[in-house]
Amino acid sequence: MNRAQALERLASERFDVLVIGGGATGLGCALDAASRGYTTALIEEYDFAKGTSSRSTKLIHGGVRYLRQGNIALVREALHERSLLLQNAPDYVHPLPFFVPVSGALESAYYLAGLKIYDALAGASRLPRSRRAAGGVVYWDAQFDDSRLAIALARTAWSHGAAVANYVRAPQFHYTGDRLAGVRAHDVEADRHFTVAARAVINATGIFADQLRLLDDRRRAHPALTYSRGSHITVDKAFLPDPGRAILVPKTADGRVLFAIPWHECALIGTTDVPAAYPEIEPVPSQDEVEFLLRTSAPYLSAPPRRADIRSAFAGLRPLIARRTANTATLSREHSIEISPSGLVTVCGGKWTTYRCMAKDAIDAAIRTAGLAPARCATANLALDADAAPAEFNERVAYAASHEMARTVEDVLARRTGVLFRDAAAAEQQAPGAARALAQALGRTGEWAAEQERAFAALARQYGRYGLGENGAEAKSPS
Numbered sequence: 002m003n004r005a006q007a008l009e010r011l012a013s014e015r016f017d018v019l020v021i022g023g024g025a026t027g028l029g030c031a032l033d034a035a036s037r038g039y040t041t042a043l044i045e046e047y048d049f050a051k052g053t054s055s056r057s058t059k060l061i062h063g064g065v066r067y068l069r070q071g072n073i074a075l076v077r078e079a080l081h082e083r084s085l086l087l088q089n090a091p092d093y094v095h096p097l098p099f100f101v102p103v104s105g106a107l108e109s110a111y112y113l114a115g116l117k118i119y120d121a122l123a124g125a126s127r128l129p130r131s132r133r134a135a136g137g138v139v140y141w142d143a144q145f146d147d148s149r150l151a152i153a154l155a156r157t158a159w160s161h162g163a164a165v166a167n168y169v170r171a172p173q174f175h176y177t178g179d180r181l182a183g184v185r186a187h188d189v190e191a192d193r194h195f196t197v198a199a200r201a202v203i204n205a206t207g208i209f210a211d212q213l214r215l216l217d218d219r220r221r222a223h224p225a226l227t228y229s230r231g232s233h234i235t236v237d238k239a240f241l242p243d244p245g246r247a248i249l250v251p252k253t254a255d256g257r258v259l260f261a262i263p264w265h266e267c268a269l270i271g272t273t274d275v276p277a278a279y280p281e282i283e284p285v286p287s288q289d290e291v292e293f294l295l296r297t298s299a300p301y302l303s304a305p306p307r308r309a310d311i312r313s314a315f316a317g318l319r320p321l322i323a324r325r326t327a328n329t330a331t332l333s334r335e336h337s338i339e340i341s342p343s344g345l346v347t348v349c350g351g352k353w354t355t356y357r358c359m360a361k362d363a364i365d366a367a368i369r370t371a372g373l374a375p376a377r378c379a380t381a382n383l384a385l386d387a388d389a390a391p392a393e394f395n396e397r398v399a400y401a402a403s404h405e406m407a408r409t410v411e412d413v414l415a416r417r418t419g420v421l422f423r424d425a426a427a428a429e430q431q432a433p434g435a436a437r438a439l440a441q442a443l444g445r446t447g448e449w450a451a452e453q454e455r456a457f458a459a460l461a462r463q464y465g466r467y468g469l470g471e472n473g474a475e476a477k478s479p480s
Contacts, residue, residue, distance in 0.1 A: 015183075182199070190349075228320055230276075236270065266423070312427075436457070
């Protein structure tokens with residue numbers, strides 16, 4: 002992917018579909034539209050998957066807790082999408098067994114019965130079926146690398162002709178009469194403004210979707226979303242009793258299930274469910290959330306993890322369809338499509354597993370509202386680009402810059418390699434080398450590299466602060 006080439010196209014062409022937002026849903030929309038044959042553009046204010054889409058529990062799953070809520074339709078849809086992702090993205094999505102600890106024969110029978118229903122809803126799945134095990138029940142779901150899958154979506158959309166660019170804002174809409182006709186865009190890097198013309202515009206900005214809805218229609222648009230913060234911590238993989246198997250704790254104090262999952266050299270523990278008042282691009286876990294994760298996971302691990310064992314801690318905000326409830330743990334992850342009087346198509350809610358369905362519904366809506374020639378969705382059997390990133394570090398940085406549109410050290414160490422989310426101290430150690438290699442690849446100065454190194458070090462310390470000591474001042478929760 003070549004950003005300069007994308008910017009040239011954005012400023013000079015009129016597109017059938019313009020997608021605003023480069024997370025899972027937006028990238029899915031761009032791929033859906035491009036693979037149907039529509040001329041397609043996508044702009045993202047930050048980096049691809051900078052927000053919620055890189056801060057997941059790394060699971061492609063039907064949602065066991067939604068089964069308990071009785072939301073059969075959502076579970077069935079998600080399990081179908083799980084099957085498609087295992088088929089279409091084998092470099093990024095892998096089967097993973099989960100162990101559910103139980104405290105007796107009655108509880109074992111209860112959970113096994115529920116998981117047998119889960120298996121049945123999956124239909125003809127390639128995954129093994131649920132079974133009893135010593136001390137619990139074992140079932141199968143899928144694990145994935147969220148940041149890498151997002152980049153794969155961007156690259157596959159690009160290969161189908163989409164003009165895709167990060168670090169491009171949409172501060173103003175462009176209209177012809179009372180109909181939406183594109184955006185007045187801002188290239189953040191060059192501080193340059195230009196118009197992107199499009200017949201259909203899709204708002205796929207996740208937790209920021211309400212902001213664009215109000216920008217388009219301040220008088221009539223009412224908030225559609227509420228927000229929930231989910232926090233995660235990583236510890237050494239040795240804390241898992243079986244490093245090849247995840248753990249699901251089915252009952253926690255906040256009403257969610259808790260996972261402890263093998264992820265590279267780490268165990269990922271999450272997630273919480275705490276109401277959040279407003280959207281923010283870099284949310285942080287609270288002290289209470291971190292303590293909750295340590296305390297709740299301790300009985301199921303090989304040893305109780307302490308604050309000093311935490312390698313990284315991160316949080317993401319879930320965009321939930323607003324309903325009158327104070328408990329975000331009871332809200333499911335359905336999505337909605339809205340078309341404003343001007344023609345803005347907004348896709349809200351949802352989750353990673355069902356991104357393809359959300360994209361399909363959004364593009365179907367865009368076709369109707371913009372009067373595009375009908376074309377069927379082609380993504381159900383569309384293989385995503387294979388992961389060709391080299392393993393050696395300097396080569397990996399250069400590849401991220403030339404093929405994956407990485408523009409900053411954070412892009413590389415957070416969302417191209419994932420090191421920041423797994424081990425903040427290791428990421429900080431890699432930052433100087435990454436800054437030099439990226440500066441060389443992008444033709445930047447030594448001063449630019451030094452500033453990148455300083456900025457990333459501050460971010461890495463935020464992710465690693467919870468593991469700095471049991472009682473140290475630096476380990477206190479951010480205000």
